[in-house]
Amino acid sequence: MFTIHAIDPGTLESVRGKGTDVSGNAIEAVVAGGGEPLRCCLRDAVDGERLILFGYEPVLPPSPYREIGPVFAHAERCDGPAGTGYPDGWRGRSQVLRAYDARGWIHPATRVHDGSDPEGVLAAILREPAVVRVDSRNVAYGCFMFTVTRLHD
Template sequence: MIRFTAIPTETARAYQAGSPDANGQAPERHIATGAGNPCRHCLKMIAEGAEMLILAHRPFPEPQPYAEIGPIFLCADACAAGGGTETPAILASPNFIIRGYSAENRIVYGTGAVVPTNSIAAEAAARLNDPRIAYVHIRSARNNCYQLRIDRA
């Protein structure tokens, strides 16, 4: 069994309060347009017309060669943490990149692939059956943006 995991609430609250992002910059405030603005904390799409943040995020505990930094969106106001065993609303594209990481936060080579969205749960579970894999990241197949983490339930 797997669990979809959002960025930690304390991280989201820090960004929402204006703390610097992974590049040392204040999160940018924008108004959501269209339907393609996924919040990485509540794991829902940010409603059109709502205020949102755009910032650089590193979903790893410390800098190292495999600790990718990239843009994410967040609700500008406090939102409840998303996650659980059901596929979150932010996974609305036809496919995503899936990639396994070790307990040392390094890519486990051979675990990355572009997979159809309806296969993410099965693909993540298969990777998590490998004892070398501590967790899985899901990234956009089009822009490589971090979406969420998948852990063992």
């Protein structure tokens, strides 16, 4: 079993409040054309929604594999994801499932999947004892989508 994590609401509030991302770059105000993947609530944007685009650095230990990439979120605080399971609207979307170990290094369990049976693929990756998290990333752009961690008993 596992849980899916969107970008932390506190991180989003900080970015919105400061108007800059982790690199000090100004966030960009965007009006959705529809289909932009929102990392605040893990769904695609609807045409006309007010969004921000900014550089995000997933929380990893210091390592050579830390990176910053562009993400979309609502311009104003939203209710967040509908649950902690795989986002229904993103089923069938090809993704890179990048596995990481406790050092923040990419683990060989990383794979590209076609979007079918994401729970099965994630469960198989998380069965690897050294894997502590999996970041889902967009295939075409490489952007961070969400993080997956094991549920702890």
